[in-house]
Amino acid sequence: MTAQPGIGRFGDFGGRYVPEALIPALEQLDEVRRKALVDPEFVGELDRLHRTYTGRPSIITEVPRFAEHCGGARVILKREDLNHTGSHKINNVLGQALLTKRMGKSRVIAETGAGQHGVATATAAALLGLECVVYMGKVDTERQALNVARMRLLGAEVVAVTNGSQTLKDAVNEALRDWVANVEDTHYVLGTVTGPHPFPEMVRDFHRIIGVEARAQVLDLVGRLPDAVIACVGGGSNAMGIFHRFLDDTSVRLVGVEAGGDGVESGRHAARFSGGSRGVLHGAATYVLQNDDGQTIESHSVSAGLDYPSVGPEHAHLFESGRAEYRSATDDEAMEAFRLLSRTEGILPAIESAHALAGAMVLGRELGPDAVLLVSLSGRGDKDVHTAARWFGLLDDEDGMP
């Protein structure tokens, strides 16, 4: 694969690998979002929703008792878990829902893994009076059953996808099929920084506020920039959101943590940068878990939101250029971090975010007590209570659990 001069490229990565039928919709979206981002009315409306609906700016919290397990480094959490609907996903969804209105479309569709993006989309649809259909792999509807109920309560239709691995990647396939057929009145609210241009850039721009706020907040609290910014990477939206404002701060290490599943050597993981290779999936040239023929290999993770065989193209570029580094945390390591943050700080993280916390535990020990680590706490763990309780053997009677 050689670099192509086309649009929407991050180095060799990105582009538009989709059916021609979708090109007019992508061009319309690109034009509308470019205009919107410089239109005071749009920017003002999004800003108002951030303040009065989502609860922005989200706070930062220093976590000294947890930091004792991170080599004594100072650890500061960016609390996206406190946003309305419980994760960072709402930042992007509100932006895209407003764009949907601007494009004169009346229906939104979304894919979801953990259910957080689906819940956020169902929420925005309820708020703005849009019809909403969410595609979710059947495996994920089972492990994130609470979020399925939430979406239905919000008025969305949830479709359990039974093709392929029945997880996030198959939900994306199904959403794309729906979109091709209904593009006339439907906008696809893609939930992360991948897909065909302009999605990776647009979704990043809607999440950029995470890093913009956090950079100022850390400077305020500590008086200097952090040594490292750490985020979990599924598709990579919370990570791009918190990384982007720091890209030019070359002293700040940007560390993405992928899902290591049973361990990269086991083959059962979602570590695209250590276990994958260059390829194309879901419209973008990026890193993909694939076999010698180019067939996608199923990913594995305790975390539904990180259980995805591909990753946003800008991360692929940051990886190859060396500006960001990517590590992985196994299921065991992430669940240990989940337990620790809950016990030491009274904060239940999403299992996705627990991977970033596990990364901070390792990096803190490497850097020592003088280091300042900023960690993206991308979501809260309410949706994961059942999975975690089962993991730690806290259920006396399986059937008795809600």
Place this chain on the structure above:
Amino acid sequence: MTSAPAPDQTLGSQILARCRQDGRAALIGYLPVGYPSVRESIAAMEALIEGGIDIVEVGVPYSDPLMDGPLIQRATELALDQGCQVDDVFTAMRAVADSGSTAYVMTYWNLVLRRGVDRFAADLATAGGSGLITPDLIPDEAAEWITASDRHGLDRVFLVAPSSTRERLAVATAACRGFVYAASTMGVTGTRDSVGSAAAQVVERAREVTDLPLCVGLGVSTRAQAAEVAGYADGVIVGSALVRALGEGGPAAVRTLTRELAAGVREGSR
């Protein structure tokens, strides 16, 4: 408008030109390699040829077939579960060529990238194939494939759709060689009760910007539909209906349906 087939044309292009001279649309039949097994899929492709197909379109099973509806998804998933590999597509191409016809490969782009674009093209040419149909590759991203197809003398078939603007129609058709694949509807593969008027419109609009043969696919499944589409298009592409026939009645059913469809394209001649 037509000229005698030039020697530098692929066999596929020559067949399309001959159909045009005969004043009828070509019949193009799609089957995925490996369904229900590699051997039986090749037998079914031979049945297509016996039934009077003009050109064969061989699909490569892919783990994430986002342009395919449930029927072809299920068939290609089964093929992959049984261990079907990209190599098998070249075996199928060779068998089609040995039966006196030619095939185009319909493939999602990652499978070509992974093999290496130039190597894929070389293997395709060696196996007697005429070119590639690429449902998830737009000309804007196709620089490497355009170079490779030129080098190996292969056709490149991009898609146009009812949503295509005049500008996109011009871009896509200018990049095509051999023929243009006109999607009849906004949607994925599958049989439909009617082909709809969007197909005729996209063909009409594409004619304003290209002289290449325009072949219509997605949703054509019966003799009557084939006749209807043959009334305005240069080629009629049938997929899901053949896959279903193969699943229900094996190669014999494929042969029977192909005969019906071949009669249909002749009834609809312009």
